[in-house]
Each structure stands twice: as structure tokens, then as C-alpha cells.
Amino acid sequence: MSRTRTVLVCQHKTCPKQGAAMVTQAFRTQAPEDVQVQSVGCLGQCGNGPMVLVLPEKIWYAQVTVRDVPKIVEQHLQGGKPVTQKLYSKFHPHKQSRRIWLIAIGLVLGLLGLLLWLIASQTYYF
Ligand code: FES
Numbered sequence: 001m002s003r004t005r006t007v008l009v010c011q012h013k014t015c016p017k018q019g020a021a022m023v024t025q026a027f028r029t030q031a032p033e034d035v036q037v038q039s040v041g042c043l044g045q046c047g048n049g050p051m052v053l054v055l056p057e058k059i060w061y062a063q064v065t066v067r068d069v070p071k072i073v074e075q076h077l078q079g080g081k082p083v084t085q086k087l088y089s090k091f092h093p094h095k096q097s098r099r100i101w102l103i104a105i106g107l108v109l110g111l112l113g114l115l116l117w118l119i120a121s122q123t124y125y126f
Contacts, residue, residue: 006054
């Protein structure tokens with residue numbers, strides 16, 4: 001069973017002001033034949049556009065320009081690897097922010113361990 005890939009480009013209020021029509025046209029001329037390109041209503045992320053949603057994998061791109069389209073077509077639609085620089089951070093948090101969260105959790109756990117050690121040893125320094 002093959003699932004047709006679809007590129008949705010918002011054409012509602014703010015996205016057209018940010019170039020959504022030209023982005024749509026660029027996808028229509030550059031996307032592989034087996035990819036459908038559709039203009040759609042608001043994708044609910046106004047102000048971050050032009051918003052592009054690739055289905056069925058639910059990959060969101062934000063602030064897409066005509067210059068971004070060839071890379072998205074080549075790397076994602078043909079190569080299967082999303083373009084991380086253009087991913088919408090609300091739905092695809094960057095690895096950098098994940099790393100910061102892991103460091104923060106590590107620090108909290110380290111401090112908690114130190115506190116437990118101080119309590120267990122009944123040695124108070126504060
Ligand atoms: S106007 Fe494009 S996401 Fe709402």
C-alpha cells in the first residue's frame with residue numbers, strides 16, 4: 001500500500017502576506033510527480049508563515065521562502081530527510097533545546113543527590 005505524500009501550504013491571512021503564493025508555485029513546479037501540492041486554509045500557526053505541512057509524516061516547516069523550496073524538495077521529498085533548519089520549532093524542538101533540558105535535569109538530579117548525601121551524613125553546611 002503506497003501512501004501519497006502531500007505538501008500543504010497555508011493561504012489564509014498572514015501566510016500570503018509573507019509570500020505563500022510564490023512558495024506554493026515553487027513547490028508545484030519543483031515537487032516530484034507523486035507529491036500533491038495543495039493550497040489550504042489556516043493551519044493555525046499564523047505569523048510564523050508561510051507555513052508548510054508535509055503529510056503523512058506531519059513535518060511542519062515555518063517561514064518558508066522560495067529559496068528554501070529546492071532544498072526541501074531535494075532533501076525531504078526526494079531524500080526522505082527533513083530540512084532541520086526550517087523545521088517549525090513548536091512541533092519539532094531543536095536538538096539544541098533538548099540538550100539544554102538534559103543538562104538542566106542532570107544538574108537538578110545532581111543537586112538533589114548532594115542534598116540527600118548531606119542529609120544522610122547529617123553534616124550541614126548551611
Ligand atoms: S494564516 Fe497561515 S497559519 Fe494561519
